[in-house]
Every structure is written in C-alpha cells, then in structure tokens.
Amino acid sequence: MALFGRSKKKEDGEADGNSTVVPPPDQAERGSDPKAEPSAEVVIGTAPAGNYRKVLVKPGSRGWGKGLVIAPQPGRDLIYSVTGGGIHPVAQRIADLSGGRTFDGFKSKAKFEEIACAVIDCGGTARIGVYPMKGVMTVDVHGVSPSGPLMRFINDENFVSGTSVTDIEVVE
C-alpha cells in the first residue's frame, strides 16, 4: 500500500517505476486508509510535494543579470553546488528557503533534469557556460559577466552572478 501513500502526494507522472500503475477507482477513498501514511522510503527519493517555495536569486551589487526565480519541484529539486570546498553557503541558503536539496557536484552525480539550479564559483571561462548550455539555471557567486567560449548560451533568463546569501528571498 506504500504506493498509494506516495501516489497521493504526487502531482502526476513522476517516474518511479510504479507510475504506470493506475489505482482502480474503487480505491479512491484510500486517503482514509491508515496504512497509507507516508513511509520512510519517501525520504530517500523525491522530497514531498507541497513544501517548495519559489525564491528570487538576485545579482550582487557587483554582479550581472536581473535575477532568477528558482522553483524546485518534485523530481527537480536539487540545488547543485559545483564549487570548491563543498556545498557553498549560497547553495545552502537557496535550499533552505526553497525547500530544495543541496547536492555536491564534485562528490556525486545527478541528472540535469533533477537540477533546480546550479551554484558555481566560476571565474568566467568554463562552468559559466556549461550549465546554461545544458539548460540549467546558473548562479555564479563571483560577479562575472557572461564570457568565455560558451558565452552565447548565457543570458539573463538562465544566469545571475555576484550573488551572496543576502541576495536570496522567498517570493511565493
């Protein structure tokens, strides 16, 4: 019954291998089933839906861009820190405010479609363009402007820079 306990929390079509199983209509009252309470396994997979908030990540005083709205969703809630020295405080702050989960890109792997945003400490050559090119919203903690060989992929819809922990706020 754990399937139903989880499926009532899902928006739709979340890929977990069971998503093709459609509960028969006669089980529509499953919400009252005590066995349908959330189980521990939920913690390991996708964070529960409904606990996410949109946050505005603004450029720092010497940064670039107009700001990005980061909106983690079920299955796409990783705040991906590709920075030296572990999870960057900016990534931690975005996660704390948005309900997303921090993830250290130098320690483990994630798929791009699981990433709500990437936080980088790039000096303007490589990482600054790689994540925008891959369609990932990118926050550079250094105040650099679009540059480097991949500059053409960077715009104010996918990139902001110079951000510090005080430049992040909940919008919704």
Next chain:
Amino acid sequence: MKVKYHTIVTGVGEMAAEFADAGILVFFGPNAPEELHEFAILTEASKLLANVEVGDIVVIGEAQFPTLCVGPIANQNVANLGHLVIKFNGMSVPELPGDISLPAVPAPPVKPGTMIEILGGGV
C-alpha cells in the same frame, strides 16, 4: 626554482580542442562532474604547494611559459578543484578572475600523460 604544482593529464575532453584553439586550456581535477569533462583537460589529484604568482614558470609537456598575471580566484580554483584556467592571451592584467595568463602564443598540444607543472621563482 621550486615546484608549486605538479600533475599529469589523464584525459582530454572532446570540446577541449575548441577551447585550446581559442588559446584557453581548462584543467580540472579527477572529481569534476561529468558535464565538465567534455570541455576540460582532466588531471590527477594534486596539491597546490604555494600560490601561483607573476613570473612563475608554467610547464606544459616540453614547453615552458612565464606567468604574466594571475586572477584573484585562480589560486583558490587550483587549490580546491584542481581547476587551472590557462590563457595564452599575453595579458598582464587578468581578463577574468580565474585566469592565469601566459604569452600570446598557440597553446601547446596536451594529451594523456602530458606533465603540467608550475615552478616558482625565488630561492
């Protein structure tokens, strides 16, 4: 001169040649996430023993180049991530904060096994 940094190239990403054509060599240590591999030159894990400074010699295989300038975050990139951004642009003021600038000459060939070293001046 003393060795400040020493490593060996382990792999060269498919797109790294395009960066090299633009006079840029982007190195990352072995833990770099996969999406960076195609643009990067990967190296063995190594420690930065002393900060890179103007005048240091950058050794790439058989070739040697003097360091013309060092961006304000270049050293932390190398120390934390094995991330070295070498630009053959002849600039004496860093164009970007992660740069280590060398003379404006073509980038030397780099392949697995190529040795990378930074040698410091002084006694």
